[in-house]
Amino acid sequence: MPTRLLSSIGISLFVLICSLSTANPVNGQRKQARSVRTTSARTSNNQISRIVGEVDARNIEKTIRKLVSFGTRNTLSEQDNPIRGIGAARDWLFAEFSKVAEQSGGRMTVEKQSFLQAKAARVPEPTMLTNIVATLKGTQPESEARTYVVSGHYDSMCASPTDAKCDAPGGNDDASGTAAVLEMARVMAKYKFEATIIFMTVAGEEQGLLGSTYFAEQAKQKHTDIEAMFTNDIIGSSLGGNGVHDPVTVRVFSEGVPSNETVEEATTRRGVGGENDSTSRQLARFIKETAQRYVSRMRVMMVYRRDRYLRGGDHIPFLERGFAAVRFTEPNENYQHQHQNVRVEKGVQYGDLPEYDDFNYIANVARVNAACLAALALAPARPKNVAVVTARLTNDTDLKWDANKEPDLAGYEIVWRDTTSPVWSNSRFVAKVTSYTAKGMSKDNYFFGVRAVDLQGNRSPVSFPHPVR
Ligand SMILES: [Zn+2]
Numbered sequence: 001m002p003t004r005l006l007s008s009i010g011i012s013l014f015v016l017i018c019s020l021s022t023a024n025p026v027n028g029q030r031k032q033a034r035s036v037r038t039t040s041a042r043t044s045n046n047q048i049s050r051i052v053g054e055v056d057a058r059n060i061e062k063t064i065r066k067l068v069s070f071g072t073r074n075t076l077s078e079q080d081n082p083i084r085g086i087g088a089a090r091d092w093l094f095a096e097f098s099k100v101a102e103q104s105g106g107r108m109t110v111e112k113q114s115f116l117q118a119k120a121a122r123v124p125e126p127t128m129l130t131n132i133v134a135t136l137k138g139t140q141p142e143s144e145a146r147t148y149v150v151s152g153h154y155d156s157m158c159a160s161p162t163d164a165k166c167d168a169p170g171g172n173d174d175a176s177g178t179a180a181v182l183e184m185a186r187v188m189a190k191y192k193f194e195a196t197i198i199f200m201t202v203a204g205e206e207q208g209l210l211g212s213t214y215f216a217e218q219a220k221q222k223h224t225d226i227e228a229m230f231t232n233d234i235i236g237s238s239l240g241g242n243g244v245h246d247p248v249t250v251r252v253f254s255e256g257v258p259s260n261e262t263v264e265e266a267t268t269r270r271g272v273g274g275e276n277d278s279t280s281r282q283l284a285r286f287i288k289e290t291a292q293r294y295v296s297r298m299r300v301m302m303v304y305r306r307d308r309y310l311r312g313g314d315h316i317p318f319l320e321r322g323f324a325a326v327r328f329t330e331p332n333e334n335y336q337h338q339h340q341n342v343r344v345e346k347g348v349q350y351g352d353l354p355e356y357d358d359f360n361y362i363a364n365v366a367r368v369n370a371a372c373l374a375a376l377a378l379a380p381a382r383p384k385n386v387a388v389v390t391a392r393l394t395n396d397t398d399l400k401w402d403a404n405k406e407p408d409l410a411g412y413e414i415v416w417r418d419t420t421s422p423v424w425s426n427s428r429f430v431a432k433v434t435s436y437t438a439k440g441m442s443k444d445n446y447f448f449g450v451r452a453v454d455l456q457g458n459r460s461p462v463s464f465p466h467p468v469r
Pocket residue numbers: 153173174205233234
């Protein structure tokens with residue numbers, strides 16, 4: 001292997017080879033795995049590196065200050081006042097995304113997705129809600145239907161979700177996520193991706209995830225192939241209410257047991273031990289791996305939960321409809337600055353003010369998001385109908401899957417890990433086949449998965465197999 005390749009994959013390859021020789025107990029396989037690993041060496045994709053480099057904290061700051069300047073963005077606030085209320089924020093965001101779309105060579109379209117929300121727990125009378133949806137169309141015919149969604153909510157609240165008059169700056173919750181999405185759209189609109197990316201800012205989050213629920217339900221009814229959804233909500237501060245300053249960590253919440261699991265699927269999951277291997281959990285692992293490669297200054301802290309303890313976010317309506325989805329959030333929240341009326345009490349400042357944002361930190365979280373979205377949309381689809389064939393009792397593991405349809409497909413990688421490992425620790429390239437037998441490796445002792453690889457070395461997230469006879 002040339003030295004420059006070795007250095008580009010660096011320590012991770014070394015660690016992987018070491019882990020291969022300890023984790024794979026089968027004599028004779030060690031050599032095969034090692035030789036294969038050299039051909040599947042990880043190189044960085046230049047386009048992704050450029051995207052990461054172009055994200056600019058100054059744009060994020062400008063967007064946040066503009067959103068805060070509308071006074072309140074409560075979903076129930078004024079819709080026809082050009083300087084105050086959610087309507088002003090909606091129109092400004094639509095104009096900004098439309099400017100971004102002009103740089104896309106016609107590949108990005110921007111839409112106001114409006115709907116009349118009926119009376120609900122936090123909606124005292126029927127109210128028009130509007131999501132801003134910017135769609136960057138994929139360029140590969142075999143992949144353009146495959147869609148990745150990144151979202152933030154542009155509505156805000158003070159202490160009461162139905163107080164439409166109070167000042168609700170929402171500088172962190174969730175101007176931070178909204179600004180990150182707009183900046184990603186600005187940077188990425190100029191680039192081509194094989195699959196489609198939707199950059200979205202939604203309303204009604206604080207009223208019960210209403211904007212995201214509408215979008216997810218429409219997507220389900222239209223059979224949109226959403227392969228992954230990211231919500232960025234409260235990604236604004238590196239300083240927690242606990243006094244911890246941590247500008248290098250972002251939490252990624254992913255559920256282990258699918259929100260839409262059927263009784264039959266639960267029975268299978270218990271039978272194979274799949275409670276840590278939902279599509280959302282595979283997505284979180286993909287994010288952790290991709291961030292390590294492209295935004296190495298940041299640490300993705302995977303949290304094995306759907307969301308914060310008993311709390312919710314815009315990814316949940318997607319999960320409930322069977323789409324893989326995760327939530328990005330700062331490592332330590334400050335509750336004096338969240339869902340509070342702006343005030344000083346006993347010398348303490350309350351309220352979600354922009355001075356508590358760390359714009360460089362938000363830019364880094366945006367870089368993690370952008371790198372992962374780009375990696376997903378440049379890679380082949382994750383393999384479908386991946387199965388462990390259980391026709392015989394054996395110490396081998398027989399895997400099969402459907403062939404991918406991308407013309408630039410190079411093949412597949414079998415991945416595996418110990419059952420107690422949080423991440424995939426080993427992989428083996430197997431070219432363009434649709435079945436593979438891991439000889440002498442029992443499915444009782446490892447978790448297996450399959451991912452697709454293209455000729456440029458872009459890898460899909462891992463698909464976890466289900467059992468078939
Ligand atoms: Zn929020």
